[in-house]
Amino acid sequence: MGLIPAAPVHEFRPEGSGEGKHILILGAGLAGMAAGYELTKLGYNCTILEARDRVGGRCWSVRKGAVNEETGQGQHKAAFDEGLYFNAGPSRIPHHHGLTLHYCKELGVPIQVYNNVNENAYYFSEGKGPLSNRRIRVREVHNDMRGWMAELLAKGLDGGKVEMAMSREDTLKVIEYLRAEGGLDIDKLYKASARRGYIESPGPGDREGRLGDPLALAAMLQSGLLDPDFYNVAEYTYELQGTLFQAVGGMDRIAAAFQQRLGRLIHLNAEVSSIRNSDDGVKVVYRDGAGDKSLLADLCICTIPLPVLSNIDHNFSSDVSRAIDSVVYMNTGKIGLQFKRRFWEEDDGIYGGITHTNNQLTQLFYPSNDYLSGKGILIGYYNFNDKAVATGNLSYRQREELALDKGSQIHPQYRQEFETSFAVSWHKTKYSLGGWALYSPEERQSLYKPMLQPDRQVYFAGEHMTYLNAWMAGALESARSVVAALHSRVTGQRFSYPALGS
Ligand SMILES: Cc1cc2nc3c(=O)[nH]c(=O)nc-3n(C[C@H](O)[C@H](O)[C@H](O)COP(=O)(O)OP(=O)(O)OC[C@H]3O[C@@H](n4cnc5c(N)ncnc54)[C@H](O)[C@@H]3O)c2cc1C
Incomplete structure (x- = not known):
């Protein structure tokens, strides 16, 4: 019956109409198009200006x-x-x-x-140590590393060389866990097992499969396989689990689907060159195939990446202007x-x-x-x-x-x-000039925060306006957040996104 919002998306049900208001959206990446899509549902009249001859921006x-x-x-x-x-x-x-x-x-x-x-897949350490220039299957490195580390710790714990505030009973449980985790034998020693693969795989008849020798820990260390280049990013990073x-x-099918819904609201080949707040609206100058044009709107959502925006004429406040000029991109x-x-x-x-x-x-x-x-x-x-x-x-x-x-x-x-x-x-790359925004904790306060508020008639959206940098989710979440703020202002409601406590 549509009564229960689909988890785990934050609830988003703005009420009231935006009819009669013209919103100018700068950039037809995911943030700009998601904003236009949601605002159109609420009755706003939207225009989206996009410099490229295609939509999607970085979603390409x-x-x-x-x-x-x-x-x-x-x-x-x-x-x-x-x-x-x-x-x-x-x-x-x-x-x-x-x-x-x-x-x-x-x-x-x-x-x-x-x-x-x-x-x-492989690990390949170029020009470093005994394993240099050898392609090594990921499973060999992962399991050998896990095995050696488990052996070291198990031996240390057992021999009392590693001090931990634990009872003997608990220590034995940890050792038992390490034996399972590292694939250790009864003597807590790491030996090769099928976990690291076969050099001759099992098969019919008497072909039972042949295991190779583990890679020596010192060799892996000297070849840099424990260096940041080879960290187990994929398994450990929250976003990559x-x-x-x-x-x-x-992935551009997502952008294409938004474009299909928005149709003629999107103006391609329309490169914005000036954004000026005035007391009663915002004036944007852009160039298309026919020359310079300008548009007036009640409000504006700017999703242009900051290094690009930095080269565009505007009259934003000094705090916002400083942020635009200072945020570093990957x-x-x-x-x-x-x-x-x-x-x-x-x-x-x-x-x-x-x-x-x-x-x-x-x-x-x-x-x-x-x-x-x-x-x-x-x-x-x-x-x-x-x-x-x-x-x-x-x-x-x-x-x-x-x-x-x-x-x-x-x-x-x-x-x-x-x-x-x-x-x-x-x-x-023109119109991007970076992969994604990078903020230090200090910059979250000094640069990021001022852009979270609208600069008079102009709201800022895009992956750079979230803690989800480098993700499409950042662009989409920022679009909803800005639509909620803008709609609250127009309709006089108190509507926040995500809703408090959600
Ligand atoms: C290499 C790479 C890998 C990534 N990997 C992932 C991933 O695996 N998963 C994931 O979810 N996300 C990933 N992302 C992040 C994701 O692509 C972005 O967060 C998201 O697409 C940003 O959308 P946006 O709308 O904020 O910005 P953009 O897509 O940059 O949109 C801004 C739009 O503004 C337009 N524009 C610029 N200047 C002007 C101008 N003067 N006038 C008019 N329009 C202008 C641009 O052309 C563009 O269309 C990756 C990004 C990169 C670069």
Whole structure:
């Protein structure tokens, strides 16, 4: 009967009408479109100005013919085969991002499970220690590390070398747990088990399977496999714990579904160049194919990423202006590599998941869709910070060469099977200029807080207006939050989102 809101989404049921009010929304990314979608339901007259020739902003799946423009690099056009794509921006939806899943359901975007953790993918430590330049299955490192650590602690506890404020009875229970956790034998020693896989798999007749020797702890340490490059991010990070999802056919299907609902309210190729508050509204100047134009509206929601907004004329307060100019965004980049054959599946048995390396590539993402089909695109690097800056400073051709050169050390099939690539450096990409907003705890107070209030007629929304940075959920939650604030102001209600206590 629609009486019970679907958990775990926060309740959102504004009442009253916004009829007669014109709201200008800047940016047709997920935040702008979700705001427009909800405001339209409430009767507002919305106009959405979008600088690009497509919607979605960072929610972008690169397909044949897609074009990107980076500062200093010019345009870059994707030459992938029809039907193939890779997610240059978001690729994962955590199961607890209820609002993202809510919109997928409401807008009819089918989702599928995304395989983020794959014990059969590789760790590859380039140029470091005894295990240097060897691809090692994730399961070998995980289980050997777990085994050695459990053995160390169990022996220490048993021999009284590790002091813990526990009774002998409890200590014995911990040792028993460590034996199970690490796969230790009766003497609390770690020996290889099937957990770390086989060098000859079990089969028919007398083929019982053969285990390899564990990797020595010292070798793993010296090769940097305990360094931050190889941390167990996927398993431990709250946002990356299973179950994860993705939109079937590309994450941009979410953006496309919003666009379908909003239709002519979205003006593409409309680049905003000035935002000016006045006593009775807001005036926005933008440029489209026909030249400079201006629009007046009662209120405005600005979702333009801050590094881009920083170069736009405005008359915001000094606190807001300082925030816009100061918030730092993540440097990050990806490259999609199209191959004739899905050799990572056919030859290596890798179906989805991530290979980690300490070199400039950082990570290789294997697609979690269309398994065992013909061709495929894998993400040849997904890097951050200095590595992303260095990669982004290369030409598109050099980035491809880097991905092929370093990637073929892990997958020798690369050169033979490679067809075409497309690289995106988000910090250099026009209309984005960064991956996502980064705030220190101090900046949450000094920079973030002033933007949470509207600057007269202008509200700020987008992933940067939440604690869900780097997530679509941030864009969507911020849109609802701003719609609630704006609607309260127009209708004189006291309506907060999320509702207190929810
Ligand atoms: C590499 C990468 C990986 C990510 N991975 C994930 C993931 O796995 N899961 C997940 O949930 N999220 C992920 N995200 C985060 C997610 O993509 C973003 O949080 C979300 O898409 C941001 O939406 P937004 O509407 O706030 O901003 P944007 O998408 O940036 O939208 C802003 C819009 O404003 C437009 N604009 C800019 N300048 C102007 C102008 N002058 N005039 C008019 N319009 C303008 C832009 O073109 C854009 O369309 C990832 C992001 C990146 C970059």
